[in-house]
Amino acid sequence: MGLTDLYTPKQIKVLKTAVTKDWRFMINHGAKRSGKTVIDNDLFLMELKRVRRLANAADVKVPMYILAGFSSKSIQNNILQELTNKYGFEFTFDKHNSFMLFGVKVVQTFTGTIAGLGAIRGMTAWGAYINEASLANREVFEEIKDRCSATGARIIGDTNPDNPNHYLKTDYIDNDDPKARIYSFHFSIDDNTFLDSKYVESQKAGTPSGMFYDRSIKGLWVSGEGAVYRDFDERTMVEEHIDLPPGANVYCGVDWGYEHKGSIVVLADDANGNTILLEEHTKQYKEIDYWVGVAKEIQRKYGKSIPFYADSARPEHCARFVREDIDCKYGNKAKLSGIEAVAKLIKQGAFFVSRDTTTSFFDEIYVYVWDPKTGEPVKINDDVMDAIRYAIYTHHHVTSKITTFKA
Structure with a gap:
């Protein structure tokens, strides 16, 4: 079974970049159901194995990694349950909602409110995976970034589009400074070649015109223009x-x-x-x-x-x-x-x-x-x-x- 049987061409491009380039941020953004989270979930597993190797070289017994999402429900639905369904993982949580995987302690934090700071404040992280990154409270997002200070720490993020003036777009996705070491990939619904064509056709026909279509189908960071209900006749x-x-x-x-x-x-x-x-x-x-x-x-x-x-x-x-x-x-x-x-x-x-x-x-x-x-x-x-x-x-x-x- 080859890569093309497992991943779409866009996902393969992300995967090849992840394993061949030197990066600090890997941000996949775009349309709903376009395959962003699927590839990021697999990158998350790859990163945990890489962190374990780095920790062994540094003689660190229990390296810590941040798993972040808008809420506990979103992490469970978007990441943990998907990994269980795909690979059969059974996660055992401690009293702080953390779990061990591949010899790495994965610390969960929730980015929907400022309260998410409490779970990670003071820790040294070897990396992070931020699901639904554009929904993250900015202070929590910045704290996650700052906590990823161990040598070789990297941050994965995925998100649907938001307002083009959103900090994630202006400060990270659009940041082309080589020293920032940021790689980002844009996804449209057509990038998910595994989707049933009738489903895609139905989604395109049923999605409201204007901003909702541009964000949900094309995966573009756009503001609304003109009438909100432009399809009303x-x-x-x-x-x-x-x-x-x-x-x-x-x-x-x-x-x-x-x-x-x-x-x-x-x-x-x-x-x-x-x-x-x-x-x-x-x-x-x-x-x-x-x-x-x-x-x-x-x-x-x-x-x-x-x-x-x-x-x-x-x-x-x-x-x-x-x-x-x-x-x-x-x-x-x-x-x-x-x-x-x-x-x-x-x-x-x-x-x-x-x-x-x-x-x-x-x-x-x-x-x-x-x-x-x-x-x-x-x-x-x-x-x-x-x-x-x-x-x-x-x-x-x-x-x-x-x-x-x-x-």
Whole structure:
């Protein structure tokens, strides 16, 4: 069995560079499902064996190596479980969540928050593997880099693209100073030649246009430009009136407001996988009593058990809803992930709007645009957009336990 049976041409290029060049950083970046993590997982094993040889020469009994990821779940899913499935490793963890492999102590740290510093502060590391590197808190990333001070220590990283002004892009991937000894490789989804062609075709067809397509498919570090929901087509996605489909699943999104507008949206998922914006209630300068009345009317119309996914910024309002026997849950506010969830429905032609029961949706959808400086939507006239995002992303995509507010 040759290399071409195990790796794609891009992965072979990475592998050859790793074993023939002198490097400090090896960063593989680009599209989802493009093969970055697969080659980095194997490089991780190769690096542990190399570290053991270096430690033997230096008469070090237990060299330490940093395994970093956004969370314990991401390390488990992206690295450890994949290695178990591929090679049959069984990892035994100590009370600090570290494990031994090939005679090297692998210390796990989580880069999602500043708390990740605690696991590695003070240690001398012989190398590091940073998964999902662009999601790393910068202080934790820099600490990992500084801790890799043993002779010959090297750092592997993989990441999906982010804003082109991200520190990982500007300070590392784009750093062509030979003294920095940084090698980076860009991956697009087409670089993964082992993927089924129908899967690739489906991914390309179903990924929203613009920034999401450029990042997820092409693997480019780009900012958003123009309309956030550029695939929205009023000609095909809007009907004058849409009745509640039989057996549809109904849920709501809530964006609290006063000085700026507040909004409650009513959405329904039909049996064909479509999501329909059935109603939208948007008003300015309204107290919580008004919104309780709106929610009660929605309950009378669609059933008392429907969930309301609300902005957690006003916990007192959530508490009032709960006291009024309204099923109020905190909506997940992950901005880009939530926008992508909505944008995918729109791209797939699975999002529809009932015109006669909406008031501000059409005032917002066409002015909801990207801010090229921040990589996020401009924070103006976005109340309905936020309510829709909280509802769809939380109801469809968040698999962890949803926080129900306790009054």
